[in-house]
Amino acid sequence: MRKNKNILLFISISAHLLISSFAFAQDKDLIQFSGVVLERDSLVPVAFTRIMIKNSHRGTIADYNGYFSFVAQKKDTLVFSSTGYKKSIYAISDTLTGNKYSLIQVLSSDTTNLPVTVIYPWPSPDEFKKIFLSKNIPNDDLTRAKNNLAQEAMKERFQTMPMDGSMNYKNQMAQQSSRLYWAGQYPPNNLLNPIAWAQFIKAWRDGQFKAKPKTDSEQEDK
Numbered sequence: 001m002r003k004n005k006n007i008l009l010f011i012s013i014s015a016h017l018l019i020s021s022f023a024f025a026q027d028k029d030l031i032q033f034s035g036v037v038l039e040r041d042s043l044v045p046v047a048f049t050r051i052m053i054k055n056s057h058r059g060t061i062a063d064y065n066g067y068f069s070f071v072a073q074k075k076d077t078l079v080f081s082s083t084g085y086k087k088s089i090y091a092i093s094d095t096l097t098g099n100k101y102s103l104i105q106v107l108s109s110d111t112t113n114l115p116v117t118v119i120y121p122w123p124s125p126d127e128f129k130k131i132f133l134s135k136n137i138p139n140d141d142l143t144r145a146k147n148n149l150a151q152e153a154m155k156e157r158f159q160t161m162p163m164d165g166s167m168n169y170k171n172q173m174a175q176q177s178s179r180l181y182w183a184g185q186y187p188p189n190n191l192l193n194p195i196a197w198a199q200f201i202k203a204w205r206d207g208q209f210k211a212k213p214k215t216d217s218e219q220e221d222k
Contacts, residue, residue, distance in 0.1 A: 031096060034069035035103035037062050037080060046107050049082040086110045
């Protein structure tokens with residue numbers, strides 16, 4: 001029985017030494033790999049370049065200045081890729097003596113040819129001729145400027161013009177600020193606001209809720 005315990009103890013110690021030596025060998029192969037990615041022609045940093053170890057899911061992404069740093073192993077093959085640039089491959093040498101290594105990697109621009117797209121404003125030349133001849137085009141610049149600056153036309157364009165990115169951002173921030181301001185309490189109800197009722201009655205008297213007559217272009221589309 002004691003002999004069996006000695007055998008098990010010997011096997012356990014041998015396995016522990018084997019695992020420790022393997023881990024030590026693995027630690028010796030680990031290096032802190034860092035560097036910067038630049039464009040070949042202008043030497044401008046390539047921001048957010050993807051640096052991946054080939055045939056694995058390990059890697060990192062460079063920052064805005066093209067700098068990167070991560071832990072790799074000797075003999076690893078690194079793949080540098082970024083949108084608009086050709087992929088570049090770098091193999092880490094197994095003859096490195098230290099545990100740190102720096103690299104300046106350059107990427108070449110990649111030209112992508114897109115197919116030619118032709119946009120026609122009208123379905124056919126005959127349709128364009130028909131619409132063009134039906135338009136009442138002014139002859140002088142002053143008349144055209146007056147038509148473009150007409151209050152009704154500008155008001156219609158203002159009401160139908162969608163919000164841009166800046167306006168959407170301001171609207172979102174205003175809604176978020178309002179939610180934070182009234183957090184933990186009930187917001188005011190405009191049903192009991194006399195000023196809101198006065199504005200509603202005034203808008204109703206002015207005919208702002210009436211259906212607008214359709215323009216000639218809308219009738220033609222229909």
